[in-house]
Amino acid sequence: MGDRVLRRLWLGLRDRLWGAGLRCALYCHGFYLAPGSFLTATKWRLLGKKVRARRQMTALLGLSPLAYPLWFRQQAKLASAVGFERVEPPIIALIDDAANLPEQTLRQTLSSLTAQGITAHIIPAQAGPALAALAEAVDWAAQPWVMPIQAGDQIAPGTVEAYRATIAAGPGRVVFADDDLITASGRHQAPHFKPDWNAPLFEHFDYLTGACAIKVGPHDLAAVSGEADWAGALLRRVLAVDPHPPRHIHRPLHHRRTRRAAQVPVAAPLEAVNALPMVSVIVPTRNRLDLLRTCLAGLAATRYPEMEVLVVDNDSDDPATLAYLAELAGERIRVLRHHGPFNYSAINNRAVEQARGDLICLLNNDIEILEPDWLARMACIAMRPDVGAVGARLLYPDGRIQHAGVVIGMGNAAGHAHRFVLPEETGYFHRHNLPQFASAVTAACLVVRRDRFMAAGMLDEIHFPVAFNDVDLCLRLNERGWQSFYEPRATLIHHESVSRGDDSDPVSAARFAGELAALKRLWGTETCVDPFHHPQLSRVSEGFTIAL
Numbered sequence: 289m290g291d292r293v294l295r296r297l298w299l300g301l302r303d304r305l306w307g308a309g310l311r312c313a314l315y316c317h318g319f320y321l322a323p324g325s326f327l328t329a330t331k332w333r334l335l336g337k338k339v340r341a342r343r344q345m346t347a348l349l350g351l352s353p354l355a356y357p358l359w360f361r362q363q364a365k366l367a368s369a370v371g372f373e374r375v376e377p378p379i380i381a382l383i384d385d386a387a388n389l390p391e392q393t394l395r396q397t398l399s400s401l402t403a404q405g406i407t408a409h410i411i412p413a414q415a416g417p418a419l420a421a422l423a424e425a426v427d428w429a430a431q432p433w434v435m436p437i438q439a440g441d442q443i444a445p446g447t448v449e450a451y452r453a454t455i456a457a458g459p460g461r462v463v464f465a466d467d468d469l470i471t472a473s474g475r476h477q478a479p480h481f482k483p484d485w486n487a488p489l490f491e492h493f494d495y496l497t498g499a500c501a502i503k504v505g506p507h508d509l510a511a512v513s514g515e516a517d518w519a520g521a522l523l524r525r526v527l528a529v530d531p532h533p534p535r536h537i538h539r540p541l542h543h544r545r546t547r548r549a550a551q552v553p554v555a556a557p558l559e560a561v562n563a564l565p566m567v568s569v570i571v572p573t574r575n576r577l578d579l580l581r582t583c584l585a586g587l588a589a590t591r592y593p594e595m596e597v598l599v600v601d602n603d604s605d606d607p608a609t610l611a612y613l614a615e616l617a618g619e620r621i622r623v624l625r626h627h628g629p630f631n632y633s634a635i636n637n638r639a640v641e642q643a644r645g646d647l648i649c650l651l652n653n654d655i656e657i658l659e660p661d662w663l664a665r666m667a668c669i670a671m672r673p674d675v676g677a678v679g680a681r682l683l684y685p686d687g688r689i690q691h692a693g694v695v696i697g698m699g700n701a702a703g704h705a706h707r708f709v710l711p712e713e714t715g716y717f718h719r720h721n722l723p724q725f726a727s728a729v730t731a732a733c734l735v736v737r738r739d740r741f742m743a744a745g746m747l748d749e750i751h752f753p754v755a756f757n758d759v760d761l762c763l764r765l766n767e768r769g770w771q772s773f774y775e776p777r778a779t780l781i782h783h784e785s786v787s788r789g790d791d792s793d794p795v796s797a798a799r800f801a802g803e804l805a806a807l808k809r810l811w812g813t814e815t816c817v818d819p820f821h822h823p824q825l826s827r828v829s830e831g832f833t834i835a836l
Contacts, residue, residue, distance in 0.1 A: 356468070380426065385439040386516075389440055400442035451537070454537050467541070482822065538823055553777065561591070636650055679729020681779045683782065728772050
């Protein structure tokens with residue numbers, strides 16, 4: 289008895305020492321990656337600026353390859369404590385062995401599956417006969433689900449129970465989970481903490497196949513038996529007829545040898561743009577003639593069938609700007625006047641009331657247009673029946689990303705996704721390069737149907753005169769079934785509110801504090817989890833790093 293107690297104590301001590309050593313190594317590696325940033329974060333922590341310190345340190349440590357092993361070790365303990373009692377429905381694994389991997393690799397996959405009571409069938413390179421035979425052999429009366437996986441992949445302990453519990457919790461024929469990559473030595477790396485179901489993202493990035501369970505029938509297997517990519521074809525066949533969105537298990541249950549890569553779309557020439565409705569482009573401005581000239585020159589070079597431009601002047605007093613505005617009036621450009629303190633919401637609302645277009649484009653005067661088809665690309669998306677606000681990809685002048693969609697709950701408020709990533713970088717699974725639904729987009733360049741803008745109640749002039757009005761609008765559009773959409777094939781440069789100044793003076797700081805409080809109160813951003821982000825990703829980093 290004494291030996292067993294001593295052994296338990298020793299194992300517990302060893303486990304704690306190993307965890308402490310891994311954490312220490314993570315911090316040391318963070319210092320090695322960026323000593324200046326590490327010391328700055330440490331300084332903020334010592335000065336009591338906890339939020340600022342955590343934001344910088346989290347972003348830094350998330351870059352280390354040691355971050356996920358530490359997270360994985362912590363979560364493995366939690367997962368092992370979770371118990372499930374369901375034994376139905378049966379789950380059948382279909383192992384895609386098209387690559388004809390070594391027998392030892394295949395045995396590892398089989399062992400991982402059979403340890404959890406899963407019946408496995410190996411599907412060789414010539415999948416047709418095997419799938420046809422399987423369609424005849426399975427007991428379909430038991431309403432089984434199938435789990436297509438690749439040879440060489442493994443599943444985590446508790447995977448079957450997690451799938452069964454999720455299947456029992458709601459309707460639908462597809463359930464998927466997060467995944468990571470496993471090396472030949474068994475090391476876990478490159479986790480993919482996935483968004484919930486995102487149909488336009490899936491068009492360019494199949495993040496489900498190989499990490500999901502699907503409810504199928506014999507006719508489904510027979511229908512894909514001639515497909516080289518039978519697993520992907522099976523999933524798409526079910527998605528095409530299932531009225532319910534796939535449900536997501538927010539845990540890396542699949543340890544994979546390889547995974548499918550994102551297919552970054554090419555901005556192909558647009559067709560049928562002449563059928564697009566008239567758009568009213570609204571450009572608020574105050575002085576800064578240099579910015580306004582650049583913005584309007586880009587609009588003049590924009591290819592769009594019918595467009596009007598409403599320049600809304602908010603009390604400019606620069607003589608050169610006033611002279612330029614006096615010369616602007618013409619068939620395509622109208623100059624409107626809005627007097628009083630800067631209220632972005634009120635400025636745009638008054639302009640929308642006078643707009644003639646069926647589409648509205650909110651455009652900051654500090655936007656620099658790079659190519660002529662940006663507006664048509666956004667308008668095409670805005671006309672879809674399921675879409676509300678469409679946002680562009682915005683770059684800083686140095687080429688790094690300023691906006692690639694908005695994440696709700698970031699910083700307990702809202703933050704821009706993928707900020708500071710270069711477009712040519714991989715980033716987080718190329719998400720910054722892929723068209724997709726988002727919870728919100730920025731009004732610095734936003735296109736929306738006028739009737740939907742009005743139906744959602746326009747911009748909130750009371751609670752959000754300057755900040756977060758775009759987030760609030762997008763969330764109200766989302767509630768009505770018109771989801772926000774991020775379109776990276778429309779890319780522009782944003783000089784980020786240069787003409788308005790910053791919010792560092794006491795009056796502006798107090799105004800911003802009120803807007804932030806309103807966002808938290810109205811939308812619960814301190815506790816909500818953005819469905820297109822992930823509960824295991826940090827809420828203080830815009831770089832999609834692990835929440836340690």
